Amino acid sequence: MRLKLVRENTKFDFFSRWKLWLGISMLMVVIGFTSYAIQGLNFGIDFRGGTTIRTESTQPVVIGEYRAALDTLNLGDISITEVFDPNFRADQNVAMIRIQAQEGQEAVEVDTIVQVEAALQTIDPGMKFPSVESVGPKVSGELIKTAALAVVLAIGAVLIYIWLRFEWQFALGAVAALVHDVVLTIGVFSELQIKFDLAIIAALLTIVGYSLNDTVVVFDRVRENLRKYKKKELAEVLNISINETLSRTVMTSVTTLLALIALFVLGGDVIRGFVFAMIWGVIVGTYSSVFVASTILLYLGVKRDWSKPDANAGNQFANIDA
Known part of the structure; x- marks a missing residue:
């Protein structure tokens, strides 16, 4: 008997309230920025000297x-x-x-x-x-700049990769989801004043990779279904694609969280900050793959058939080719 966290042939409508989900994400991002601006981060020894x-x-x-x-x-x-x-x-x-x-x-x-x-x-x-x-503080300041540059370069590389593999609308959706995940992670560390050190930078880069992997799986299915269902509305195609990959998304996230929660409880103080960042990142990364990346794609639209240069566009923004 196989374990199923999600029943087969689900038909959830993820975009009936897409403006609400996008509004919640934007509100959380604003809260994260505000917390960072007011409190800043509780830098560890790596960044303080x-x-x-x-x-x-x-x-x-x-x-x-x-x-x-x-x-x-x-x-x-x-x-x-x-x-x-x-x-x-x-x-x-x-x-x-x-x-x-x-x-x-x-x-x-x-x-x-x-x-x-x-x-x-x-x-x-x-x-x-x-x-x-x-x-000293000078070396620590250089570490902060290097760490920030590493995160920015990682997100930039993702933008180019998705742009080349899919189209610019997919790339912007994926990068919006990654920025969302990074900002919310930094925001929660600022709000809770958890120690922020080089291990957390490693966690941020890992979160970028994890979130991207989930987003690419969804986008792959979207691209397949756009060719398969040429007459369906884009929102309907997105719903079908996310429902078809939902079991994989939930299973991956739950099994990852089981390992991370065990490490958080039993791993001790040395890795607790890193593991907390990973737990938070898995949760918001799974959320953003569906409610941020896909919603941005719905707003921007995509061409319905890449084999035809004059294919119908998803909406007014989809006529611009990469």
Whole structure:
């Protein structure tokens, strides 16, 4: 007996209230922009600058004990991760501790580093500190610019890819959905003031790929059905296409969310921000593939038969060829 999350031959009308769905999306985008403009993002050490201390101990690394020892110093954002390497000795336990730069300072002061080392040595008096590295605000600023450029270039590459594979109307619909997903993800991080670091940039790029994959599957079916149903209205063809791919969309999203929720609950603090971004991205990415990308395509229209240069246009915008 096969598991079916969506029954066969569904006939949902996704576009009877397309203006409402598009209005909701635009409202959420405005809220995201407003939150970002007012609160900004809670940047992590990667973007703020700070100091990284590498520790080495013969005792196992217990992150809870490390954090409890450092909490008394009131140093703000502290990230603690255990380092694993097959070349380590059996009694070689290594951790990386990242401390944000204090207000008005380029990096963590030497006296503060001494206090951190003394606090950690209360756990293991023989603990060693092989390296201490600092990242100043200038380097952090460059990372922010590079991260923003990476997201913009990814979306630009998607625009060109969809334009070449389909037509410009499909490309604009896909890019609108991707921008929608990225803006809402940044907006929710701004609104909830969740730490924003390089891992979240990786999540944003992953969300772009995930959302694009779902959108391309729908658009492929739309293009096939536009040739198959030449006399049906564009909205009807879009509804048929989305219903035909709905089972695949729901199954993919649900199975992905099952894995992500398990990681969010059991994965610990180190990856929780990344996983939260992925969960949010899967949800809004699935939503945008149907209610943003397809709605934009409905508004712009497409030619009904690519084999004829004078084919009927979907609406007034569809006469412009790429």
